[in-house]
Amino acid sequence: MxxxxxxxxxxxxxxxxxxxxxxxxxxxxxxxxxxxxxxxxxxxxxxxxxxxxxxxxxxxxxxxxxxxxxxxxxxxxxxxxxxxxxxxxxxxxxxxxxxxxxxxxxxxxxxxxxxxxxxxxxxxxxxxxxxxxxxxxxxxxxxxxxxxxxxxxxxxxxxxxxxxxxxxxxxxxxxxxxxxxxxxxxxxxxxxxxxxxxxxxxxxxxxxxxxxxxxxxxxxxxxxxxxxxxxxxxxxxxxxxxxxxxxxxxxxxxxxxxxxxxxxxxxxxxxxxxxxxxxxxxxxxxxxxxxxxxxxxxxxxxxxxxxxxxxxxxxxxxxxxxxxxxxxxxxxxxLGLMQSSANVADALLIPLQSLEYGYFAAQNLRNLGLKIEVYPEIVKPKKSFAYANTKGYKYVIVLGEEEEAQKTYTLKNMESGEQKNHLSLESLVKCLQVVEA
Amino acid sequence: MxxxxxxxxxxxxxxxxxxxxxxxxxxxxxxxxxxxxxxxxxxxxxxxxxxxxxxxxxxxxxxxxxxxxxxxxxxxxxxxxxxxxxxxxxxxxxxxxxxxxxxxxxxxxxxxxxxxxxxxxxxxxxxxxxxxxxxxxxxxxxxxxxxxxxxxxxxxxxxxxxxxxxxxxxxxxxxxxxxxxxxxxxxxxxxxxxxxxxxxxxxxxxxxxxxxxxxxxxxxxxxxxxxxxxxxxxxxxxxxxxxxxxxxxxxxxxxxxxxxxxxxxxxxxxxxxxxxxxxxxxxxxxxxxxxxxxxxxxxxxxxxxxxxxxxxxxxxxxxxxxxxxxxxxxxxxxLGLMQSSANVADALLIPLQSLEYGYFAAQNLRNLGLKIEVYPEIVKPKKSFAYANTKGYKYVIVLGEEEEAQKTYTLKNMESGEQKNHLSLESLVKCLQVVEA
CATH class of the missing domain: 3.30.930.10 (Bira Bifunctional Protein; Domain 2)
Incomplete structure (x- = not known):
């Protein structure tokens, strides 16, 4: 060794x-x-x-x-x-x-x-x-x-x-x-x-x-x-x-x-x-x-x-x-002029139900100009949210059974704890783009 | 040696x-x-x-x-x-x-x-x-x-x-x-x-x-x-x-x-x-x-x-x-997917009369989003145009006495030989941006 x-x-x-x-x-x-x-x-x-x-x-x-x-x-x-x-x-x-x-x-x-x-x-x-x-x-x-x-x-x-x-x-x-x-x-x-x-x-x-x-x-x-x-x-x-x-x-x-x-x-x-x-x-x-x-x-x-x-x-x-x-x-x-995050993406997408749908949804977001990391395993939320915290992600997109069925998105602000449910694709992109700008 | x-x-x-x-x-x-x-x-x-x-x-x-x-x-x-x-x-x-x-x-x-x-x-x-x-x-x-x-x-x-x-x-x-x-x-x-x-x-x-x-x-x-x-x-x-x-x-x-x-x-x-x-x-x-x-x-x-x-x-x-x-x-x-030019700028600006005005005009063009190289000496046009050819520039902007007095621009297409005179700043930028896109 x-x-x-x-x-x-x-x-x-x-x-x-x-x-x-x-x-x-x-x-x-x-x-x-x-x-x-x-x-x-x-x-x-x-x-x-x-x-x-x-x-x-x-x-x-x-x-x-x-x-x-x-x-x-x-x-x-x-x-x-x-x-x-x-x-x-x-x-x-x-x-x-x-x-x-x-x-x-x-x-x-x-x-x-x-x-x-x-x-x-x-x-x-x-x-x-x-x-x-x-x-x-x-x-x-x-x-x-x-x-x-x-x-x-x-x-x-x-x-x-x-x-x-x-x-x-x-x-x-x-x-x-x-x-x-x-x-x-x-x-x-x-x-x-x-x-x-x-x-x-x-x-x-x-x-x-x-x-x-x-x-x-x-x-x-x-x-x-x-x-x-x-x-x-x-x-x-x-x-x-x-x-x-x-x-x-x-x-x-x-x-x-x-x-x-x-x-x-x-x-x-x-x-x-x-x-x-x-x-x-x-x-x-x-x-x-x-x-x-x-x-x-x-x-x-x-x-x-x-x-x-x-x-x-x-x-x-x-x-x-x-x-x-x-x-x-x-x-x-x-001088505070450098971004100081260890992650380069705008948000972490956590699939709770299906990797297949998670990857698909993430690519739709990327096609609209966002940088999206997908958590690569279906695990207990405790584990994937801990990962989001370690990496310093401010925003997490959660896709569970309900979101998949309704084609909506849940966005959680990891800093404030605020959670927005039932977001359409357009509203989700708007929320994240406001943050970026 | x-x-x-x-x-x-x-x-x-x-x-x-x-x-x-x-x-x-x-x-x-x-x-x-x-x-x-x-x-x-x-x-x-x-x-x-x-x-x-x-x-x-x-x-x-x-x-x-x-x-x-x-x-x-x-x-x-x-x-x-x-x-x-x-x-x-x-x-x-x-x-x-x-x-x-x-x-x-x-x-x-x-x-x-x-x-x-x-x-x-x-x-x-x-x-x-x-x-x-x-x-x-x-x-x-x-x-x-x-x-x-x-x-x-x-x-x-x-x-x-x-x-x-x-x-x-x-x-x-x-x-x-x-x-x-x-x-x-x-x-x-x-x-x-x-x-x-x-x-x-x-x-x-x-x-x-x-x-x-x-x-x-x-x-x-x-x-x-x-x-x-x-x-x-x-x-x-x-x-x-x-x-x-x-x-x-x-x-x-x-x-x-x-x-x-x-x-x-x-x-x-x-x-x-x-x-x-x-x-x-x-x-x-x-x-x-x-x-x-x-x-x-x-x-x-x-x-x-x-x-x-x-x-x-x-x-x-x-x-x-x-x-x-x-x-x-x-x-x-x-596959023809790479730009194949030795120069990175959109055009070469050649000042015939005054370096001072040449640099000033070039910075105005840069502020509008263009990439502009300035020929750094006042020389005979033969010499600076030869340089434009060596570098493979398609477009040359010429600023002589008349252009400086009238605040206009002369744009020469080095490939076709076509020359446009008395261009306003706006028309010049439009000509070059069409090329870029």
Missing amino acids: ITPRTLSGFKDRLPKESYAKSQMLKSIVESFEKFGFSPIETPHLEYAEILKKQGSEEIQKEMYHFLDHGGREVALRFDLTVPLARFIAQYKNELGLPFKRYCIGNVFRGERAQKGRYREFTQCDFDFIGTQSIGADAEIVQVIYQTLRHLGVERFTIALNNRKIFNGLMESLGAQSQTIEVLRIVDKMDKIGHKSVCEELEKETSLKSEQIAMLLDFIAQKQEGSSLEFLAKLESYKARNATLAEGLNELCALCVLLKPLIPQEFYQINLSIARGLGYYTGIIYETTLDNLSALGSVCSGGRYDNLTQNFSKDSLSGVGASIGLDRMLAGLEE | ITPRTLSGFKDRLPKESYAKSQMLKSIVESFEKFGFSPIETPHLEYAEILKKQGSEEIQKEMYHFLDHGGREVALRFDLTVPLARFIAQYKNELGLPFKRYCIGNVFRGERAQKGRYREFTQCDFDFIGTQSIGADAEIVQVIYQTLRHLGVERFTIALNNRKIFNGLMESLGAQSQTIEVLRIVDKMDKIGHKSVCEELEKETSLKSEQIAMLLDFIAQKQEGSSLEFLAKLESYKARNATLAEGLNELCALCVLLKPLIPQEFYQINLSIARGLGYYTGIIYETTLDNLSALGSVCSGGRYDNLTQNFSKDSLSGVGASIGLDRMLAGLEE
């Missing part, structure tokens, strides 16, 4: 959670497809050399790799971006550029076990490859906005920044070679505070204390009023450095496009967001739910040049974002 | 195929949920001991297994049934019985490479655990029927049999210990023919030639008229053996339930189907598309006792089926 147990660091989803996740994904896919993003699928396993030397050192250490039956070195994908780069390089002639795709799939990282973090998790990416147009950046922001609204989220903020701005500042200080190191430290602001960041920057980089103060003052500037007004205030910085000016100009062009598309309260320039280290090269985004900012960003992304640089001589630029599925699910649940 | 290539034996899905697959899965899930099946999710990786000694010897040889970062022996799942057994044994108290679940997920088998067979493929299982009721068997058949109808398939046949019938026949010959070996040989009937099957049975088993003739004559009997009429003709066999009688009685009870649920032309008793070897213990099914019988079964299943026997002392019975997704997709495509 083998003890049934889930692999350490991995997770099963029981019906309630799995159903909530699938409802969420359905809504997300509808949003992506409204913009003409197409799905693609790549295997969970790749040649290890495709995935090696990609992503951070940490990700490399956490990668699952092994020899397959043919002695090939293979690895489980750790994200959907490296396989996308391989895919684009491989099929770009067939696909035609620009190319918009979404991809929802599981990825694997052998991280140290932590609460709420699993070694297999679902990513949900959408990207726009092969265009430098700021229109593509704007559309990605618009997709984030429309996707969250379609999920029913009422208040959230999409923070916008451009990596070129910080890069330009560092260039203006002659310290561009230290950009990544400085970003790494500045990124800890929320965790360790302003003072510790200053100390660490003085210790770990060649920046002088007045340069550090300038940098930190710059990124601490907060948008008040509209994004375009805020950018107008930053106009004077453009003289400092061409890269910085380019970054501000791109943000400005982005906000001009966003203005008629998204109400201002849903997006905001935030000069302090950095989105990890080496990856992004242009405009970047982070999205937080206003009532749940401690949750962190639920949808982040940005523009990256040279997506395919390891696989192809053509330099292809992309812009995209990724929804943190588990985090989003936790957020929606906390 | 690394050559971009897909791992040997694995498969990428480009947008056209991936979209067709996702449309098919959406329809299948709708059908499952109509019957109250809930989704569950288990990891792609399991402790190797959970998966070992399960399935056939061949499947065991093909299993991908390796040591994880913690030195645990782990393996990629090769089906969704063994993880289901583990899941049920682990959570049965929380889930409540009977338990109905569906699961759609990828499984991995290191098979020798063959045309059309891949080492990673998607399974789509639905099962009913913890009830012996024939009602559950009937419902699984009904789900197969409703699912295929919902996918738009007009003609197919669900073949029904009961493993107990053949087992009973073998018992009546005192040869029950050879049942699996005999089934293995009989299963080759379609491939090697009647004569070779007889020869092999004589050579490999202890059956005498008149016994072989009796067995083969029995399973060659074909249903004419209704299933219940055919079963009535087999009535006399019941005296031979109790197991055989039980098998026929169960089939009879099943057909009584199916009669008001499924038109007779969609199901048929077929005494020759066996569904693999040791796995199933009761009623079994196979489904073939009438115009594409060479494709093989697109949905098979049956009843199995002792699902959880390796993980738990409780003996739990189950009944379920699995849709062969790749085969079904190939079948639907051949």
Whole structure:
């Protein structure tokens, strides 16, 4: 006898959670497809050399790799971006550029076990490859906005920044070679505070204390009023450095496009967001739910040049974002936006007299658009009603001898205990549809 | 530079195929949920001991297994049934019985490479655990029927049999210990023919030639008229053996339930189907598309006792089926039932004058229910129209200076070349919605 147990660091989803996740994904896919993003699928396993030397050192250490039956070195994908780069390089002639795709799939990282973090998790990416147009950046922001609204989220903020701005500042200080190191430290602001960041920057980089103060003052500037007004205030910085000016100009062009598309309260320039280290090269985004900012960003992304640089001589630029599925699910649940039932049907139909009639009646209800589960055995009502309670059914349809003879239905509300007898098919459907809507 | 290539034996899905697959899965899930099946999710990786000694010897040889970062022996799942057994044994108290679940997920088998067979493929299982009721068997058949109808398939046949019938026949010959070996040989009937099957049975088993003739004559009997009429003709066999009688009685009870649920032309008793070897213990099914019988079964299943026997002392019975997704997709495509476009949107909107107005107009169309892709750059029409052709767009909406000034739309049919100018928003939507419906 083998003890049934889930692999350490991995997770099963029981019906309630799995159903909530699938409802969420359905809504997300509808949003992506409204913009003409197409799905693609790549295997969970790749040649290890495709995935090696990609992503951070940490990700490399956490990668699952092994020899397959043919002695090939293979690895489980750790994200959907490296396989996308391989895919684009491989099929770009067939696909035609620009190319918009979404991809929802599981990825694997052998991280140290932590609460709420699993070694297999679902990513949900959408990207726009092969265009430098700021229109593509704007559309990605618009997709984030429309996707969250379609999920029913009422208040959230999409923070916008451009990596070129910080890069330009560092260039203006002659310290561009230290950009990544400085970003790494500045990124800890929320965790360790302003003072510790200053100390660490003085210790770990060649920046002088007045340069550090300038940098930190710059990124601490907060948008008040509209994004375009805020950018107008930053106009004077453009003289400092061409890269910085380019970054501000791109943000400005982005906000001009966003203005008629998204109400201002849903997006905001935030000069302090950095989105990890080496990856992004242009405009970047982070999205937080206003009532749940401690949750962190639920949808982040940005523009990256040279997506395919390891696989192809053509330099292809992309812009995209990724929804943190588990985090989003936790957020929606906390906001009360997810159905929280373990059953997917509208009602349980309990045949007391005849399975044959029970199945027949259930199919009639399904043909009228309802989701109906039939209790599959003729048992004492005590047993089948206990089942209805375990599954959390609010409504039970009872079909006994009388109902069968009269072709009527008895509907019981399991929460209130209220029972309606002698319902016609039409009245039954009406009762249940009112509930559904 | 690394050559971009897909791992040997694995498969990428480009947008056209991936979209067709996702449309098919959406329809299948709708059908499952109509019957109250809930989704569950288990990891792609399991402790190797959970998966070992399960399935056939061949499947065991093909299993991908390796040591994880913690030195645990782990393996990629090769089906969704063994993880289901583990899941049920682990959570049965929380889930409540009977338990109905569906699961759609990828499984991995290191098979020798063959045309059309891949080492990673998607399974789509639905099962009913913890009830012996024939009602559950009937419902699984009904789900197969409703699912295929919902996918738009007009003609197919669900073949029904009961493993107990053949087992009973073998018992009546005192040869029950050879049942699996005999089934293995009989299963080759379609491939090697009647004569070779007889020869092999004589050579490999202890059956005498008149016994072989009796067995083969029995399973060659074909249903004419209704299933219940055919079963009535087999009535006399019941005296031979109790197991055989039980098998026929169960089939009879099943057909009584199916009669008001499924038109007779969609199901048929077929005494020759066996569904693999040791796995199933009761009623079994196979489904073939009438115009594409060479494709093989697109949905098979049956009843199995002792699902959880390796993980738990409780003996739990189950009944379920699995849709062969790749085969079904190939079948639907051949029957012309799948949309075959690489783009998911209803039209491509090409802004000739202003990105800002293009994005704004596109969102208005989306708000009215249309799926609209925007060409993300202002370029020469030659380039954006070439893109529309590459992507297979039938409709292109053009917004130039005049359209923007007049708030009208130009719609071009890329197939006929017809162009409609000065359309109002309402007329544009009407034109595109007629196309959609």
